[in-house]
Amino acid sequence: xxxxxxxxxxxxxxxxxxxxxxxxxxxxxxxxxxxxxxxxxxxxxxxxxxxxxxxxxxxxxxxxxxxxxxxxxxxxxxxxxxxxxxxxxxxxxxxxxxxxxxxxxxxxxxxxxxxxxxxxxxxxxxxxxxxxxxxxxxxxxxxxxxxxxxxxxxxxxxxxxxxxxxxxxxxxxxxxxxxxxxxxxxxxxxxxxxxxxxxxxxxxxxxxxxxxxxxxxxxxxxxxxxxxxxxxxxxxxxxxxxxxxxxxxxxxxxxxxxxxxxxxxxxxxxxxxxxxxxxxxxxxxxxxxxxxxxxxxxxxxxxxxxxxxxxxxxxxxxxxxxxxxxxxxxxxxxxxxxxxxxxxxx
Amino acid sequence: xxxxxxxxxxxxxxxxxxxxxxxxxxxxxxxxxxxxxxxxxxxxxxxxxxxxxxxxxxxxxxxxxxxxxxxxxxxxxxxxxxxxxxxxxxxxxxxxxxxxxxxxxxxxxxxxxxxxxxxxxxxxxxxxxxxxxxxxxxxxxxxxxxxxxxxxxxxxxxxxxxxxxxxxxxxxxxxxxxxxxxxxxxxxxxxxx
Numbered sequence: 001x002x003x004x005x006x007x008x009x010x011x012x013x014x015x016x017x018x019x020x021x022x023x024x025x026x027x028x029x030x031x032x033x034x035x036x037x038x039x040x041x042x043x044x045x046x047x048x049x050x051x052x053x054x055x056x057x058x059x060x061x062x063x064x065x066x067x068x069x070x071x072x073x074x075x076x077x078x079x080x081x082x083x084x085x086x087x088x089x090x091x092x093x094x095x096x097x098x099x100x101x102x103x104x105x106x107x108x109x110x111x112x113x114x115x116x117x118x119x120x121x122x123x124x125x126x127x128x129x130x131x132x133x134x135x136x137x138x139x140x141x142x143x144x145x146x147x148x149x150x151x152x153x154x155x156x157x158x159x160x161x162x163x164x165x166x167x168x169x170x171x172x173x174x175x176x177x178x179x180x181x182x183x184x185x186x187x188x189x190x191x192x193x194x195x196x197x198x199x200x201x202x203x204x205x206x207x208x209x210x211x212x213x214x215x216x217x218x219x220x221x222x223x224x225x226x227x228x229x230x231x232x233x234x235x236x237x238x239x240x241x242x243x244x245x246x247x248x249x250x251x252x253x254x255x256x257x258x259x260x261x262x263x264x265x266x267x268x269x270x271x272x273x274x275x276x277x278x279x280x281x282x283x284x285x286x287x288x289x290x291x292x293x294x295x296x297x298x299x300x301x302x303x304x305x306x307x308x309x310x311x312x313x314x315x316x317x318x319x320x321x322x323x324x325x326x327x328x329x330x331x332x333x334x335x336x337x338x339x340x341x342x343x344x345x346x
Numbered sequence: 347x348x349x350x351x352x353x354x355x356x357x358x359x360x361x362x363x364x365x366x367x368x369x370x371x372x373x374x375x376x377x378x379x380x381x382x383x384x385x386x387x388x389x390x391x392x393x394x395x396x397x398x399x400x401x402x403x404x405x406x407x408x409x410x411x412x413x414x415x416x417x418x419x420x421x422x423x424x425x426x427x428x429x430x431x432x433x434x435x436x437x438x439x440x441x442x443x444x445x446x447x448x449x450x451x452x453x454x455x456x457x458x459x460x461x462x463x464x465x466x467x468x469x470x471x472x473x474x475x476x477x478x479x480x481x482x483x484x485x486x487x488x489x490x491x492x493x494x495x496x497x498x499x500x501x502x503x504x505x506x507x508x509x510x511x512x513x514x515x516x517x518x519x520x521x522x523x524x525x526x527x528x529x530x531x532x533x534x535x536x537x538x539x
Contacts (some may be wrong), residue, residue, distance in 0.1 A: 075431050
């Protein structure tokens with residue numbers, strides 16, 4: 001079992017997914033082989049890509065350029081809400097700080113004000129060799145050393161009618177905030193309805209905020225509220241919207257819980273990047289994997305991966321379970337992802 | 347999960363690796379079922395590892411409470427192998443209160459589990475002492491079965507019986523002890539004790 005080849009395979013799959021998503025959203029990249037039918041989650045994709053970009057500088061540059069052009073469609077509040085670890089917050093703040101340096105629109109300083117001191121300086125790109133002589137000030141402000149670069153200015157306009165751009169389209173319609181995310185979920189979830197809890201989990205906003213939004217939409221006659229047992233559920237009748245949004249019945253963008261899946265995979269990528277893992281024995285590697293998996297289990301479950309259904313393994317045999325779980329997660333990104341069984345001990 | 351003759355060394359090796367991760371070195375003195383398993387003296391499963399003492403610079407030291415780093419490492423092994431919460435415990439350390447059998451340390455059978463863990467298993471002779479005491483003190487059951495598996499000679503049983511009297515000098519215990527010896531085939535226990 002080679003950890004490095006497992007790491008490389010996972011990283012390759014994650015990168016391919018990120019580039020495919022961005023290519024359809026206007027980032028300068030090769031056109032993906034197949035069109036996405038699921039609506040992207042912009043903030044989750046941003047954080048995910050900034051983390052992946054630590055091993056792919058070009059991804060960082062192009063995503064920053066996209067953010068520069070489309071910053072009005074991004075929720076800083078939601079972006080920060082999705083941050084779990086200090087590195088997430090640093091990456092988000094660095095990206096916002098970078099964008100603020102470049103027109104077309106400069107965000108107010110409070111948009112990237114920080115509530116903590118930057119950590120010790122470290123290289124943004126993990127494979128960087130040598131000194132960064134011209135550090136980017138926005139990244140340096142959060143402790144990341146990254147060569148200062150100008151925007152690539154290669155970002156193209158995205159097609160707001162493309163299924164993958166549905167979240168951005170909702171923001172163009174309803175503004176950046178919980179309303180757009182609630183509507184995105186109700187439009188794209190298979191049953192077009194959900195409880196406050198479920199919708200809040202998918203929307204990435206606080207339950208109270210989502211509850212207020214849903215009640216306002218119900219008062220406006222946009223959504224229907226009904227109760228099942230002790231729980232209120234909110235439903236959207238999509239038929240009248242087919243014509244407005246130019247979707248044929250059955251061709252609506254699909255809901256994928258990218259928020260939780262990309263969150264888990266972002267943390268997975270960061271965990272796998274730890275070079276100390278390479279020094280561990282098979283048992284200790286499995287033990288660390290078990291500890292790490294516990295931290296992303298809830299996200300994986302919300303993303304539809306029933307980790308409890310994967311038989312556990314004792315001691316170093318847990319590695320097989322871990323690899324199977326990662327394989328399930330990668331299959332949600334790409335149903336044709338190669339099997340990871342090569343990374344299982346014989 | 348229980349400890350058996352196949353996984354006991356695997357668990358202790360895992361504990362050794364976790365200790366090494368924490369840059370802590372420990373020498374455990376282990377008695378009971380897991381020690382019997384490790385030495386290949388019995389084949390029954392057991393649920394825990396009984397630590398009677400720590401060995402520090404060759405001296406037997408009371409393990410209570412077990413060191414924090416050892417407990418942390420043991421907890422990781424517990425999770426990794428789905429073991430009971432107290433799979434590594436110092437329950438038998440009370441044996442130290444009235445003294446271990448004479449020559450106990452010299453008879454220990456030691457095994458290294460990496461650079462951070464040495465486990466000293468009580469020898470067959472000393473296990474006979476402990477098992478006889480446990481059989482009389484706690485009742486037969488697994489202790490009797492273990493004692494039978496150790497196949498002690500009458501002399502070994504009598505030596506063990508004399509040591510058990512240091513742990514419990516009461517008349518009640520003596521009567522139970524004589525009955526147990528008789529049950530085990532030692533008929534002249536009354537004279538010896």
